[in-house]
Amino acid sequence: MTTVTSAPSADRLLPAPRTRAHTAFQAVRRQPLLPVLVVMVLVFQSTTGSFLDAGNLRGIATDAAAVAIVAVPLALLVISGYLDLSVGSTLALGGLVAGWLAGEQHQSPVVAVLGALAAGAVVGAVNGVLCCYLGLSAFIVTLGMLTAVRGFAQQLFPLPLSGFGSGFAWLGGARVAGIDAPVVIAALVLVAGALFLALTPAGRHVFAIGVNREAAYLSGIGVRRAPFALFVVTGVAAALAGAIKASVLDSVVAGTSGAGFELTVLTAVLLGGVALTGGSGSVLGVLLGVLFLGCLQNGLTLLSVPTFWQQMAQGTALVAGAALAFFGPRLNR
Amino acid sequence: MNRFPSPPPSSRRQFLGLSGGTVAAALLGAAGCSAPGGGASSAQAAGASGTGAKTLTKIGLDYPFTQIPLYSALVKLSTAAGKKRGVSLVTTNDAASADAQAGNLRTWVAQKIPAIVSFPMVFEATESIAKAATDAGLIWVTYGGSLEHQSADIQFNFLKGGTLLGEAAAQWAQEQLGGKGKIAFLTDDTIQLGRERTKGMIDAFTKAAPGVDVVAREQAIDPDTGLSKARAVLAKHPDLNLVLGVTDAAAYGAYKALQQTGRATTDAKTFVGGQDGAAPSLLAIKQGTFYRASAALAPQDIADAVVDVPLAVAAGKANPSVQVPITLVGPGDTARIDVLLAQNA
Numbered sequence: 001m002t003t004v005t006s007a008p009s010a011d012r013l014l015p016a017p018r019t020r021a022h023t024a025f026q027a028v029r030r031q032p033l034l035p036v037l038v039v040m041v042l043v044f045q046s047t048t049g050s051f052l053d054a055g056n057l058r059g060i061a062t063d064a065a066a067v068a069i070v071a072v073p074l075a076l077l078v079i080s081g082y083l084d085l086s087v088g089s090t091l092a093l094g095g096l097v098a099g100w101l102a103g104e105q106h107q108s109p110v111v112a113v114l115g116a117l118a119a120g121a122v123v124g125a126v127n128g129v130l131c132c133y134l135g136l137s138a139f140i141v142t143l144g145m146l147t148a149v150r151g152f153a154q155q156l157f158p159l160p161l162s163g164f165g166s167g168f169a170w171l172g173g174a175r176v177a178g179i180d181a182p183v184v185i186a187a188l189v190l191v192a193g194a195l196f197l198a199l200t201p202a203g204r205h206v207f208a209i210g211v212n213r214e215a216a217y218l219s220g221i222g223v224r225r226a227p228f229a230l231f232v233v234t235g236v237a238a239a240l241a242g243a244i245k246a247s248v249l250d251s252v253v254a255g256t257s258g259a260g261f262e263l264t265v266l267t268a269v270l271l272g273g274v275a276l277t278g279g280s281g282s283v284l285g286v287l288l289g290v291l292f293l294g295c296l297q298n299g300l301t302l303l304s305v306p307t308f309w310q311q312m313a314q315g316t317a318l319v320a321g322a323a324l325a326f327f328g329p330r331l332n333r
Numbered sequence: 334m335n336r337f338p339s340p341p342p343s344s345r346r347q348f349l350g351l352s353g354g355t356v357a358a359a360l361l362g363a364a365g366c367s368a369p370g371g372g373a374s375s376a377q378a379a380g381a382s383g384t385g386a387k388t389l390t391k392i393g394l395d396y397p398f399t400q401i402p403l404y405s406a407l408v409k410l411s412t413a414a415g416k417k418r419g420v421s422l423v424t425t426n427d428a429a430s431a432d433a434q435a436g437n438l439r440t441w442v443a444q445k446i447p448a449i450v451s452f453p454m455v456f457e458a459t460e461s462i463a464k465a466a467t468d469a470g471l472i473w474v475t476y477g478g479s480l481e482h483q484s485a486d487i488q489f490n491f492l493k494g495g496t497l498l499g500e501a502a503a504q505w506a507q508e509q510l511g512g513k514g515k516i517a518f519l520t521d522d523t524i525q526l527g528r529e530r531t532k533g534m535i536d537a538f539t540k541a542a543p544g545v546d547v548v549a550r551e552q553a554i555d556p557d558t559g560l561s562k563a564r565a566v567l568a569k570h571p572d573l574n575l576v577l578g579v580t581d582a583a584a585y586g587a588y589k590a591l592q593q594t595g596r597a598t599t600d601a602k603t604f605v606g607g608q609d610g611a612a613p614s615l616l617a618i619k620q621g622t623f624y625r626a627s628a629a630l631a632p633q634d635i636a637d638a639v640v641d642v643p644l645a646v647a648a649g650k651a652n653p654s655v656q657v658p659i660t661l662v663g664p665g666d667t668a669r670i671d672v673l674l675a676q677n678a
Contacts, residue, residue, distance in 0.1 A: 048569065055594070056568030063561045147428075150400075158405030159677060162613035173593065249556045249589050251613040253582065255400025256555045301565035307522060307552035 032324040033271060033288045037295065044299035051299060058180065062248070064294035065182035066091075066241040067265055068287065072193035073234040075269045075286045079197075080227045081210040081278030082131055085142040087238040087265055089149035090123045091258035094239025095246035096153055099161040102168035109167045116243040117236050123149055124235020128228035146262065154254040162251035172247030182244045189237065194283040202226060210278030267318060268293050292317075389472070389647040392420055393441050394639055395451040396476070397427035397434050402611065403632060406677050410636030418640055431455045438462045448472035448643035450487070454524075456480060472646045476639075477526065484646040485654040487638045491526050494628035494659035495533025495579075498606050501626050501661055502577055503541030505604050512542060514574035514602075517549035517566045519559055519583040527554065530579045530608055538577065545575070554579060559586025567594055574602055581607035581614035581627055588617060588624045598622040610662065612677045618662060619670045626663045632676045634658060 044051040070087050077084055098116035101107040107115070127145055131138040174181045197203040208216040209223050217223045238258075246252040272289030274281030296317055300310045394411055396404055412422045423446065425437040431454040441449055442465050449466055453459035456478055464482040466473045475486040506514055518535055521527025539547065548570045551562040559578060567573055567590060576591070578584025584607030596603060603623040607614055610629025617624035638655045645653035662669050 050569050053568055055571070056565065059561070059564035059568055063564070154399070154405070158402070160402045160612050162616060245557065248593075249560060249586060251556060251585060253402055253556070255402065255404070256582070257557075259400065259555070297561065298565050298568075301549075301551060301562055302569055304549060307520075310552075 030282075031273065031285055031288055032327075033273070033285070033292055036320075036324060037288060037292050040292070040295055040299065044295065044302065048299070048302040051295075051302060056298065056302070060291075060294045060298050061183045062180050063298070064290050065180070065186035066244055067261075067268055067293065068186040068290045069182075069189050069241045069244070070234070070237045070261075070265045071268045071272075071286050071290055072189050072283060073230060073237045074265055075272065075274045075281055075283065076193065076197070076206055077227065077230040077234050078269055078274050078276060079210045079278055079281045080206045080230060081213060082138040082227050082231070083142060083266075083276075084124075084127060084231060084234045085139065085262050085266070086123060086127060086145035086149055087234065088258040088261035088263075089146050089153065090120050090235050090238035091242035091245065091261055092252070092254055093123065093149055093153045094120050094242030095252040095257050096157045096161060096242075096254055097239070098168070098243035099164050099246045099252045100157065102164040103161055106165075109165075109170060112164075112168055113171065113240070113243050116239040120235040120237070120239025120242075121232050122235070123239075124232035125228075127235065128231030131231065132224045132228040150254075157252075157254045160251055160253045161246075164246065164250055168247055169250060170247070172244050172249075182248070185240070185244070190283055190287055193286075197283060206230070207279060210275075210280070212279075264293065271318065271322065387447075387647040389420055389448055389644055391423065391447055392640060392643050393423050393425070393446040393449045395425045395427065395434065395438060395441070395449060397425075397429050397431075397452060397454050399426060400429060402677070403609070403630075403635075406632040407636055407639070410632050410676065411639045414636050414640040418644060420640060420644065422640075427454075429454070431458060435459070435462060439465075442466045442469060442471065445469060445471065448474065448647065450474040450476055450639050450643060452476035453478065453480070456525075472643050474639075474642050474646070485642050487635070487642055488654065488656045489526075489630070490656065490659060491529035492533040494608050494630075495530040495535075496537040497533075497659065497661040498577060498608055498626060498628045499534040499537030499539075500541055501663065502575055502604055502606055503538045503545075505625065506542045506545050506575060509604075510545070510574055510602065512544040514545045515548045515570050515572060516542075516545050516575040516577065517551065517563065517570075517573055517587070518547065519553040519562065519576065519578040519580075519587060520550055521552060521554050521579040523552075527579050534577050534579065534608075548573065553583040553586065556582050556586035556589070559583035560590050561586075563587035563590035564593075567591070575604045576606075578605075578607035581609040581611035583607065584624070585611070585614050585617070588614075588622070591623070596623070610673050610677075612674055615662070615670045615674055615677075618664055619667055621664055626661055628659050629662050629673055630657065630659055631673060 041051065050056055074084055074087065094116035097119045098112040101115045102109060102112035123145065127142055130136045130141045172182060176184045205221045205226050208219065208221055209226060213223050242258060245257065268289035269286055270276060271292055272285030274285065296314060300313055305313060392415060396407060398404060408424055415422045427434040427437055434454055435458060438451060439462060442462060449471060451459065453475065460480050460482060463473045463480045467482045467484065472484045473482065475483045477489055479486045506512060516538065520531040522531065549566040553559045553562045559582065563576060563586060571594065576584060576587040578587065584605050588605045591603060592598060599621060600623050605624045606626035608628040610627050614624055614627050618627060634657050638657055642653050642655055
């Protein structure tokens, strides 16, 4: 059996450089944050000399893992036209439940994590019922849940929990094939999210619901079921991130754990090009948004930038990133 | 035919009706629970402003930072301390917001809560409320500072707490590192308390151990931030010897970061210390790890002051203000650590 290959022709070879440039331009147009991230990394490496060290990259990846785990399902939720602002408090609740089960109740790490996931699922389900089935505003419902869940967590666990045991420490501290467990989990979540969006009918339905719910409904798409499921998954992911953070720190405090986390995650999602109005976005963009935030924070610390200058730099970079995400897709129109 | 996108109107009405009914019932219940014997009778018991001794039956504790663990311990211990002295305790929910705090305090003044202990988030903004309270004959105790219009205050020497930690770390560096090494400070420049602690800690350390290089000074008050900041510092300075935190929470994050780089928990060349006397840090000190010190406040001391100072004012005692002590605990202070842990339990 012979393989027949056509000889390269001048027509196929000559346009190649232009085609490659066009392809690269299209990639940049689709992900305008990518070149910004590359430039930022190069600047940080040249100024600090240690930004690209393995140890530092490991630290960035581990810090970013929790954000990525929540950002992916949250991005899907935003694409479908909803929003969840309660993830910071859900993260705290998940960490507390896991820590309590592992530490005070001496349960196995698996039971502890499952308990956390169940708590996150309950919060997500409440959000989902109120928003998807009763038609209440997701912004208001999840903002209310942000406060209510935090209060509930503080009522249940008013004092810090710590000392969760070596078994539970595996979740945050173990390495799988040389990679930290939280990073492996985040990678799995990212891959699952990308495959879901790209390859499954349900993924296409998420976009359809975000673009036009009524049209999606008339097309026979379950316009309540899919966002409800995404609310539950987002709650579960936030609780998982909480369990990971509790494991990494071997402690968790109801009042402060995950405080402001919802804004960090939402910022990463929006920087990654997910439209707050729903209907568009990608998991790759979310990954870039997460990495952008992680690298910026780490680089400014490495440069010993004073606190308030760091705040200014972070805010300015976020506005610039948002502008880029807005204008980037319009570059070649 | 078009049953979507809105849910059926009847079910939404039912839900709203049920919700409204539940909320109304809860409000009526709450009102019913709190109405009798509330501020009015207490205010009467406290009596009008005058020179003689008053009987105080109610104290309002306005502590805005409800998110920190100390809050729960403080409320629990203050309630118990008040109960022993025949005083009931009421609290606010300020949610770390100066605006919410001002609103809650004005409500209390209008309600004539006979004694208010308040930790002002913005001292200047609270002055007028304190004046209104004292003008109305109420007892006003300022927590964590002083106001012009007040009956007394509960003070903390946060500068001294930072100084104690800085001096202890410097002494350790001189003895264990020969006065050489690298230190990172986790600081807070956003509120007065943090600035005082930070200044005490850095000034005392750099004065007593000038040979140790200060390689970082990063804002961090919680474990997550302490962890990520310490990770970044360790990437640049893997041979970091000391980390001092403005809070135990931030320092505990750094402690975990150092462990994650492979440093043994008993490493002889590492020192981590913080301030507050938080339970996880106290446990780490007790276990003999390189988390070696905490400038600790005893919640019971604060709780006693919250009750005793207003009572002393009501009794007409001269100069009733108190200074709550801050003490440094280290590996040798296991008995003291056990006492602090019990108070935090």
